[in-house]
Amino acid sequence: MISLENVNKIYQLGDNQIKVLQDVNLRIKKGEFVAITGPSGSGKSTIMHIIGALDTPTSGRYLLDGQDVSSFSDDELADIRRDKIGFVFQSFNLLSRSTVLRNVMLPLIYNEVSLDKRLIMAEAALRAAGLSEDRWNHLSNQLSGGQMQRVAIARALVNNPAIILADEPTGNLDSKTGQIVLETFRRLNKENGHTIILITHEIEVARQADRIIYIKDGQIVDSL
Amino acid sequence: MMIRDLTQETFLAITANKTRTSLTMLGIVIGIGSVIAMISVGQGAQKSIESSIQSIGSNLLMVMPGSTRSGGVSAGRGNAKTLTSEDAEAISKLNKVKAVSAEASSRYQVTAKNNNTNTQVIGVMPEYATVRSISTDLGNFIKDKDSSGRVAVIAPTTRDDLFGTSTNPIGQKISINKINFTVIGVTKAKGSSGFSNQDDSVFIPLKTAQLYLSGSKYLSTISVQVEDQDSMSVVQENITELLLKQHKISDSTKADFQIVNQADIAATASSVTGTFTSLLAAIAGISLLVGGIGIMNMMLTTVTERTREIGLRKSIGAKRRDISQQFLAEAIALTFLGGLLGIFFGWLASLIIAKFANVATSVSGFSILLAFGVSAGIGIVFGYYPAQRAAKLNPIEALRYE
Numbered sequence: 001m002i003s004l005e006n007v008n009k010i011y012q013l014g015d016n017q018i019k020v021l022q023d024v025n026l027r028i029k030k031g032e033f034v035a036i037t038g039p040s041g042s043g044k045s046t047i048m049h050i051i052g053a054l055d056t057p058t059s060g061r062y063l064l065d066g067q068d069v070s071s072f073s074d075d076e077l078a079d080i081r082r083d084k085i086g087f088v089f090q091s092f093n094l095l096s097r098s099t100v101l102r103n104v105m106l107p108l109i110y111n112e113v114s115l116d117k118r119l120i121m122a123e124a125a126l127r128a129a130g131l132s133e134d135r136w137n138h139l140s141n142q143l144s145g146g147q148m149q150r151v152a153i154a155r156a157l158v159n160n161p162a163i164i165l166a167d168e169p170t171g172n173l174d175s176k177t178g179q180i181v182l183e184t185f186r187r188l189n190k191e192n193g194h195t196i197i198l199i200t201h202e203i204e205v206a207r208q209a210d211r212i213i214y215i216k217d218g219q220i221v222d223s224l
Numbered sequence: 225m226m227i228r229d230l231t232q233e234t235f236l237a238i239t240a241n242k243t244r245t246s247l248t249m250l251g252i253v254i255g256i257g258s259v260i261a262m263i264s265v266g267q268g269a270q271k272s273i274e275s276s277i278q279s280i281g282s283n284l285l286m287v288m289p290g291s292t293r294s295g296g297v298s299a300g301r302g303n304a305k306t307l308t309s310e311d312a313e314a315i316s317k318l319n320k321v322k323a324v325s326a327e328a329s330s331r332y333q334v335t336a337k338n339n340n341t342n343t344q345v346i347g348v349m350p351e352y353a354t355v356r357s358i359s360t361d362l363g364n365f366i367k368d369k370d371s372s373g374r375v376a377v378i379a380p381t382t383r384d385d386l387f388g389t390s391t392n393p394i395g396q397k398i399s400i401n402k403i404n405f406t407v408i409g410v411t412k413a414k415g416s417s418g419f420s421n422q423d424d425s426v427f428i429p430l431k432t433a434q435l436y437l438s439g440s441k442y443l444s445t446i447s448v449q450v451e452d453q454d455s456m457s458v459v460q461e462n463i464t465e466l467l468l469k470q471h472k473i474s475d476s477t478k479a480d481f482q483i484v485n486q487a488d489i490a491a492t493a494s495s496v497t498g499t500f501t502s503l504l505a506a507i508a509g510i511s512l513l514v515g516g517i518g519i520m521n522m523m524l525t526t527v528t529e530r531t532r533e534i535g536l537r538k539s540i541g542a543k544r545r546d547i548s549q550q551f552l553a554e555a556i557a558l559t560f561l562g563g564l565l566g567i568f569f570g571w572l573a574s575l576i577i578a579k580f581a582n583v584a585t586s587v588s589g590f591s592i593l594l595a596f597g598v599s600a601g602i603g604i605v606f607g608y609y610p611a612q613r614a615a616k617l618n619p620i621e622a623l624r625y626e
Contacts, residue, residue: 054539054619075543082541089623093536097240107540109229155540 002028007060035206038215053080086156090168094140129154146177248522249562255512256566263591264574266501268584284486287446305442306480320455325351336386347433363409372431376405381424516602523610535622548615555607563599
């Protein structure tokens with residue numbers, strides 16, 4: 001369902017052209033658990049931005065469920081992000097002065113879900129992300145790093161998107177908590193059928209996925 | 225984004241940093257407050273001038289003598305002896321004329337037992353009371369049209385000067401120009417009109433005034449009350465025509481009388497106070513502008529501070545419009561609340577000014593509506609740019625912002 005065809009991404013920096021991605025061809029099937037890995041500056045973040053509809057390629061096609069997203073307008077990209085993709089970031093990006101529940105319900109205000117449904121959806125997402133119920137009414141800045149990442153996962157899940165894009169989700173966590181978060185992804189993949197795309201520079205983390213895509217200097221390689 | 229969500233987001237955002245919110249709002253509060261207070265001072269002045277013009281009577285035309293020339297020497301306007309009771313009689317027969325009052329006034333020294341004062345003595349006919357809307361507090365006004373009796377009705381200030389405050393002088397003797405009069409009434413206070421103090425006068429029968437005081441048949445004023453406001457200019461023209469004929473003058477530029485229209489005085493006065501009000505409002509408007517710039521400054525700071533949040537919101541599906549709406553709503557909420565408080569404090573200020581500075585103030589529905597409109601408008605104008613800046617942020621860069 002995700003298909004990148006000859007995708008190039010070029011940034012213009014003054015007179016210099018920087019080729020961040022070169023002829024990237026990539027397919028990810030529904031329900032896969034994939035890791036994209038590579039050293040910093042390899043272009044893995046750019047791939048994530050394109051897959052996540054945050055950015056569009058300079059040339060080439062990005063087909064998502066058969067739609068060519070590469071030609072979409074800003075607002076159409078926003079709809080794709082809202083309906084099909086859930087993001088999990090390294091730095092969690094929670095609204096610090098809001099409660100856990102409000103953070104998880106935040107995406108629902110942008111697709112105008114009715115108020116009574118929101119709570120049900122948020123609670124289901126929090127259970128799926130494995131955050132214990134006594135934390136749900138805490139302010140998000142009162143939580144530990146692992147708990148914050150679970151809230152972020154719940155937020156990514158709340159709209160029930162097909163794809164979860166996790167950008168260095170364990171980067172700010174100790175290895176034990178990181179492991180719990182990775183197991184959560186594994187469980188979501190197995191039990192709920194979410195497609196999980198994990199972006200990481202740690203090969204140890206990448207190995208937990210079913211398939212590893214290596215990126216080096218903007219190109220997909222067989223191994224690092 | 226639903227209205228309810230927008231309201232909630234806005235509420236959370238402006239309560240997040242209460243100190244900054246209230247300081248920013250203070251600029252708008254002061255701006256709107258001073259606009260309300262200044263307009264209230266201007267409109268208060270306008271109202272008090274209008275009401276004093278109205279207190280002279282309603283739909284009045286005042287015919288006064290013009291200047292006379294004898295051998296090229298002008299005696300000055302109003303000094304001519306040209307108007308007579310016959311003129312008044314003729315005017316009263318014109319169409320649309322409700323009442324006519326012939327008057328002969330002059331200043332005299334008036335003495336009671338121990339006190340004396342120099343005041344205006346007006347020889348009047350009974351119609352004067354209707355035309356000038358005068359009523360009596362004690363006793364009666366002059367009732368007999370042809371009376372030449374030596375009776376006098378005095379106005380309250382004159383009463384205070386001659387007999388002391390709040391005394392009953394009915395039946396007492398006063399002497400005007402060394403001729404004795406009996407006081408038969410005291411008029412109700414009307415307040416100073418700004419032109420002359422109507423409460424400092426003595427009224428005596430017209431015939432008496434002509435017989436004992438001026439010794440001539442000429443009048444100083446003929447006050448004409450017109451039936452309705454719309455007919456005033458027509459009646460004014462008819463009087464001019466009539467008097468020119470009566471006085472046998474063919475060239476209207478050489479008229480020996482002049483007619484003052486009350487509506488003209490009112491219009492002039494209100495255009496003066498209108499200018500005055502606009503000037504005050506413009507000065508207050510400057511502080512409103514400064515307040516608006518304060519709002520813009522705060523919103524730009526907020527957008528910068530919340531860059532990552534904006535990036536996050538975009539990544540979970542917020543469109544440009546959602547983001548710009550959110551920040552615009554925040555700016556409008558700030559100015560709207562500031563406007564509300566400003567109206568409250570402006571009103572309070574106008575009451576304080578009225579009480580302690582003894583200036584009439586009046587807060588009108590119009591100035592409140594204006595303040596509401598202006599404050600919401602300032603929110604839109606000064607909130608628009610920051611909101612656009614937020615909406616145009618690139619989500620990837622916004623998410624990376626440190």
